[in-house]
Amino acid sequence: MAYMKKIYLSSYEEVLELGKEQMEELKTRVKQEKKEAPRHIGSEWGRFEGLHDLSEEQIDELAKTVLAEMTLEQKVNQMSGDESLDSIALSITREYNKTPYYGGEDAQLDLPAVKFSDGSTGVVMYHSTAFPVPVGRAASFDKELEYKIGDAIGTEIRAQGGNYYGGVCINLVRHPAWGRAQESFGEDPYLLGVMGEALTKGVQNHVMACIKHFAANSIENTRFEVDVDMDERSLREVYLPHFERCVKAGAASVMSAYNYFRGESCGHSAYLQRKILKDEWDFRGFILSDFVFCIRDTEDSVNSGMDIEMPSTIHWGTKLVEAVKKGNVREDVIDDAVLRLLRQKIRFAQINADKKPEPEKVVCKEHIALARRAAQESFVLLKNEGVLPLDDKKGQKILIAGKLAAEVNIGDGKGSSAVRPPYAVTPLEGIYRRVKNAAVLYDDGDDLKMTAQKARDADSVIVIAGLTCADEGEYMATFSGGADGIIGGDRSDLRLHGSDIRLIEACARNNRSVTVCVMGGSSIIMDPWCETVQGIAMIWYPGMEGGNALADILFGDVSPSGKLPVSIPKTESQLPFFRINAVKAKYDYYHGYFLADKNGYDMRYPFGYGLSYTDFELRNLRVSAKTASKEDVVKVLVDVSNTGSRAGTEIVQLYTGYCGPSVERHLKDLRGFERVTLEPGQTKTVSIPLAVSDLSYYDDAKGEWRVDPIGYRIIVGNSSMDPDALEAVLEVR
Structure with a gap:
């Protein structure tokens, strides 16, 4: 005992x-x-x-x-x-x-017993499927996909003798310096709840x-x-x-x-x-x-x-x-x-009594395909001045630059997130496998003069830059120097390493078709180099199929659809206070896009932002009722059209604001979202339910939740700072 x-x-x-x-x-x-x-x-x-x-x-x-x-x-x-x-x-x-x-x-x-298995990107037992980190999966805004990932994780735990999954991390990413931000679903409480619920339900099928x-x-x-x-x-x-x-x-x-x-x-x-x-x-x-x-x-x-x-x-x-x-x-x-x-x-x-999964279900074909799809949906295209997708045709020279292009970098490799898949596809491997006609060159960036020459000779440059578990993750200094001497923990610097920045600058000076793919577990400040390149994608830590998924996106086999689950600021001054060695901390009502809204910050890339290879238009916003009571659920409807030449997926986001609230409120709060996939020229109507009770605030004097009898702004757009967002007003009695 x-x-x-x-x-x-x-x-x-x-x-x-x-x-x-x-x-x-x-x-x-x-x-x-x-x-x-x-x-x-x-x-x-x-x-x-x-x-x-x-x-x-x-x-x-x-x-x-x-x-x-x-x-x-x-x-x-x-x-x-x-x-x-x-x-x-x-x-x-x-x-x-x-x-x-x-x-x-x-x-x-x-x-x-309670038979515990840890994780956040999969199952921390040998050898399990490694999915993208949760913050990347949150960028998909795909609760159905997260449910399937949970189902796969639950299957693999039970197949390996476990009955308990300790990996549903739903702590709020208050500040991007937090070392374990990659384990969670971002900065917004609603998104955290939706994705956490989906993962929980999927896991608990098993x-x-x-x-x-x-x-x-x-x-x-x-x-x-x-x-x-x-x-x-x-x-x-x-x-x-x-x-x-x-x-x-x-x-x-x-x-x-x-x-x-x-x-x-x-x-x-x-x-x-x-x-x-x-x-x-x-x-x-x-x-x-x-x-x-x-x-x-x-x-x-x-x-x-x-x-x-x-x-x-x-x-x-x-x-x-x-x-x-x-x-x-x-x-x-x-x-x-x-x-x-x-x-x-x-x-x-x-649950599934007498139907324990066979060991063959661990890293099976279905779960591998799921990991690849999750990575595809997690990538967020932040900038594209006509350089993506790439051409795979004879005569094209594509330079892949940066050490991380050739390294396995799937998230925290120590402590409670150390999922150990039987293999992992690097960005370079994925691109090599995908390309049939173009010439692919690789340069690790050690000799910048040589890199600059290769960039001048190339038609396109893809720079793979970013962080590793040595920079962020579970803090392991307490444990005998950490796993293999890797410490991780909170970040003291929110920018890329100087070597990465110098590599980006060398490529940008010598080529006008440079795309930077950034690996990391939360926001990374990209100013000022973001102004000098033509394409930027946030690819997080993309899991064991990340390299294949990246190639799918870069060459246009799949159109990017991810949206930022965290805000990316221009400077550290746009973030709440954070001290890496704090023993006391005071949190308040504002962080992320809430703080940006309050102070009027012009974020480099706002929460919910992300581009596609096609264009979308939102129009004809309507609410199923003009007035409602606190017991009601109304429907918010909007027509979404694909006005571009490629198929693609848009993520329609519903926020609410407050007209003369009785207490201080955020300028807006995320209340719902829907993914909609459209062929070129196609239009669909998206319907998002909104429970009026969800508009309540906590009356701390009375210790209860209350719904203000005021007007509520219904805001529908494609990010938290969409200048073309549609608006209506719902009056609550």
Whole structure:
């Protein structure tokens, strides 16, 4: 049992002191420990194997029946991670989550474990499909595609022995310097909620999904100590709506955050965990601790609402048993946590019961095709002065420049995002495979004189520039220098490396057909070099099929359709305050396009912006009602026409503004969107539902949501700053 495990390391900090020989001793000890450990239960779901069609009432009754059989020690075992601290220490510094991490298995009672697999771009177990990073997938504005990606991820987890996915990251990208921005779906709460819900539902066709990190988590380097403060309206309207949406959609689990909130560790915050999550939102799933450092003591954490300590038993186990016996923790608190865990195990034991996916479903043809489509839809064309798509014809010379063109660069290669696919197609490989007639040359950019000469001789230049997991991602300095010495973390510089900028400038001085493809996990400031090139595409970290997808876009086999899920500023002054080593942070109501609207900033590329190889026109905006009450749902309709010569996909975006609001509001908020694919000359009518209740604001004085009886601007366009956006007014009684 977890609470009986022998732990050789008393704290994770001890890992930092281990030398090379001691690490080898630790590795030997962990191997021996696993050899001597009791065998896991013999079936996927233990005593819940083969259950079918139980109602919620029957699930509750079965959970209570099982609970009544359990001793206090067995209850606490359900709440305790099964992995030894030694094993976790070794895996984080070497092969994180190669196999599922177990928590709460009980062979005596035949109760299955929570079998944890991490991820954000796929499944962090060998060897799984690597999709584009979530911020790139958010650029697709394609909730149906995200649902399919979730379904594929859930399939691959279960096929590899897991039953839990810890990769639905829906923390808001408040500032692009946040190192883990790539793991989330951007800066807008509505987009975060829609994409997070789609991913959650897709995953939960097969396994439990976890939404994370709860809450206000958007600084990485000081994630263990930073204390975040904000007013109640900012919390409720900006930082929590996406979490509530995923909870209402049935998310099985929520992971608490490392950071502090209003002076309390999030994992010890009864306000966040009990009052908001469990009481106000009626969350019936369980709360899981972020790994190792999230729980800081025994009694306060469990009394505040935490349900399972993962992946190791440090503060709970026998310590928690003693706390209950001393009366410092009530046993009904333990019972509530165990019932939450049992209910989800029973519920998911029934999903596709007796139909466990075969190992061949991992990185199958369908999932590879899905990864390629996701990459195609994720790319955002930011500038195109007639240079794209490229011509693949004899006599054409195309120069591909930049080291990243020939390197695998699919996202964070360390920690909780380290998806390890069996292969990954680089941009250079993808272009080589696609080209049949043109001559393709490659230059890594080391010798700029040589690069300049090749650029002069070429008909077109494609520069692959950007960042890697050494620049951003999970901060690994805490863990013995990080994976292979790579630290990552928050960015101190929001621009490209000087070597990339010099390469771009050398190419731009010597060729008038230069396209820069930028790799990265969030906004990258592109001024002033963006003025000197003819084409720019944001390609994020595009996953294992990224190179093939990029070639599809560059040569016009697929028209780009992505829109920015984050704003790209001209200067750092257009962003909210951010300090990389902050131990205190004050968040407010404004960031991203909300801040740009408030201060009248002219962003280089606004939220929701993206070009196509064709042109679209929006006209004939109408609303199904001129007046409505707060219980109503109205339809916003607009005609969309493809006025260009190629087929393409437009993303129609619905925002609302406020006419004389009783409290301060954003100038506009995203409320809906639809993808529409059109042939040249074709017109379709797009209909977007708008629930009037979604227009409410949080009255912090009364602790309730209220809908102002005012006029609401209905704004429909192709970005948050579309100068040709259509407008109407809806009066709410």
